[in-house]
Amino acid sequence: MTGIGAAMTLLAVTPVMANAGPASPTGTExxxxxxxxxxxxxxxxxxxxxxxxxxxxxxxxxxxxxxxxxxxxxxxxxxxxxxxxxxxxNGTMHADLTPNDPMYPQQWHYYEAAAGARVDTAWDSGLTGAGVRVAVIDTGRTAHTELNANYLGGYDMISNAAAARDGNARDNNAQDQGDWQAAGECGAGTPARNSSWHGTHVAGTIAALRGNAAGVAGVAPAAKIVPVRVLGRCGGSFADIIDGITWASGGVVAGVPNNPNPARVLNMSLGGSGACPASLQAAITAANNRGSAVVVSAGNSNVNASNATPANCNGVITVAASDRQGNRAVYSNFGATVEITAPGGETSPAASGGVLSTLNAGTTVPAAQSYAFYQGTSMAAPHVAGVVALMQHKKLAAGVALLTPAQVTARLRARAMPGSCVGGCGIGLLDARASVAAA
Ligand SMILES: [Ca+2]
Ligand SMILES: [Ca+2]
Ligand SMILES: [Ca+2]
The missing domain is CATH 3.30.70 (Alpha-Beta Plaits)
Structure with missing residues (x-):
């Protein structure tokens, strides 16, 4: 763990219908x-x-x-x-959907037999995440034609103006101002680094537009993203992250207007080392009690996640990362606190082994929109968050109560595929199709 004390950092390693499916009889005609x-x-x-x-x-x-x-x-x-x-x-058919998004073929992490999360066949259900809000508690948002239509109003929860780089403390603009750093800027020995646009990448995996003949596809392309900015220059403080969790899930944060778009899925692709702080646990428990499932990355240190937080907190869905072959990724944390594994990819030896999503081309401040392969448990978690959105869409469409966080976890785990892992990767690999069927 580098950086200022009590900071968490993002967990990406930056490198570079036509034919009928089974009919679904209505029974009415x-x-x-x-x-x-x-x-x-x-x-x-x-x-x-x-x-x-x-x-x-x-x-x-x-x-x-x-x-x-x-x-x-x-x-x-x-x-x-x-x-x-x-x-x-007089049965029902659904599109046997192959997205027309030109970069979709590079999103092996959705469909490849070895380790793809079977997102493509989950889509045959017709579920898109419509009506479901997913909070991305991360570096904030950037303008991107794959995401703009799915962003809802979020919040900049960074209380330190210097870390926020927007000239003020907390405000209602979740714009990612960039998290570039000079060598040594975030602690002795920390390397120089360009801005990551990490939250934009995570958001794209969850809800990039699909079928628009452009770019990539998100797992839940009609879900809405609530961007909650907590990571800035040199990471983010526990206090800001805790308030981000509270706000995102519909709780009250002093001095901040209540969230008009409370999310029942929270994605936190971030972490630090140590035990789960009592304050952080309290925020997660309260979010669970409001009905929000909390999906977190296991961490990228190739160690037991028992010493990585929030991966080690109770009430979270801790996600480890697999490579393209279905083995635990070389960097992924592991251990008994991991619930499930999803594709996080490996960008070495080839970038194309990573997870492809939306990004920004700016090296410091935002510039043109772009796409990039990233690897990390940060990239694995949003696959799970997207699948949870599909599962909850199913409940919304049926007009029944949403799954509770405990039910979400149980259904994801009841239907996972076996993978290869030393040290413990939870129940196995995410299976979107089966998880949606079980929802
Ligand atoms: Ca601000
Ligand atoms: Ca697209
Ligand atoms: Ca766990």
Whole structure:
């Protein structure tokens, strides 16, 4: 751990429908074809509790029940008739979606057999994260055409104006001002480094626009991002991060207007060393009690995450990182506090082994939007956060209560795929498709 005392740092290592899926019967309508020369027999249908509601262009009729009936029984009765050629459920198809985003083929971390998180097949459910807000507690936001439509108002929670680099303390503008540093600026021996635009990368994995014929795709491309800026020059303080968690989840922070967009998924791709501070634990527990699942990175030090925080706090979903082959990434922390592993990639020997997402090209202050491969447990966590958004979208679409944080964790873990890991990587590799099915 480098940098100023009691600071946490970001956890990226900077390098450089067409065909039908299985039908989903609604059970409410049927397509019935009477034999050629036989007009639709309204009396026969009525005897089966059905009535014609439309025509289908192959000479069949669309029929709807006039009373509650059992689908199997109704179909059997129709098919037993000599004048019925066929009768079947008017089912549902979904796009077997292959995104048209030109950089999607480089996002191996979504679809490759070895270690991809099966995001592509999860999308076949039609779920997009619509209606779900995900707080990205990180370096803040930058303008990007892949993200602008999905940003909601966030907050700059950095209380030190020098660290914030925007000339003031806390304010309602979550703009990432850059976290570049000169050699030694953040403690003896710390290297010079360009701005990371870390929060922009994390946000892109969660909710970059998909299907817009541009750039990359996010895991939950219709989820909304609430950017909460807590990391600036030389990292972020515990106090600011704690208040960020409280605010993001809908709690009260003195001197700050309440968040109009409380998030039920929080992503924290950041960490420091040591035990979980009691104050940080209290904030996480309170967020859980408000219904917010808290997804955190395990850390990038190739050590047991028991000494990395917030990875070691209770009530968080601690995410380790895998490489492109499904092995624990060389840098990833591990151990009993890890709940699950997701793709974090390795940018050596080839950058393309990292996770591709949105970025900014500025070396210090923001400049043009861009894309880049990063590696890190910081990149793994947002895969999980995006999948949680898909899971909660499923509950919203069904009009039922959202999953509690404990239910989210249990469903993610009930359905993970096996991976290769020495030291403990939780239950295994994230399986988006199965997690969504279990939600
Ligand atoms: Ca500020
Ligand atoms: Ca896109
Ligand atoms: Ca844990």
């Amino acid at each position: 049927f397509i019935v074809k009477f034999r050629d020369g036989v007009a639709a027999r309204s009396d026969a249908l009525a005897a089966n509790g059905l009535r014609v509601v439309g025509e289908v262009s192959v000479g069949a009729v669309l029929v709807s029940p006039t009373k509650a009936l059992d689908t199997t029984t109704a179909l059997a009765a129709l098919r037993a008739r000599g004048d019925v050629e066929y009768a079947e459920v």
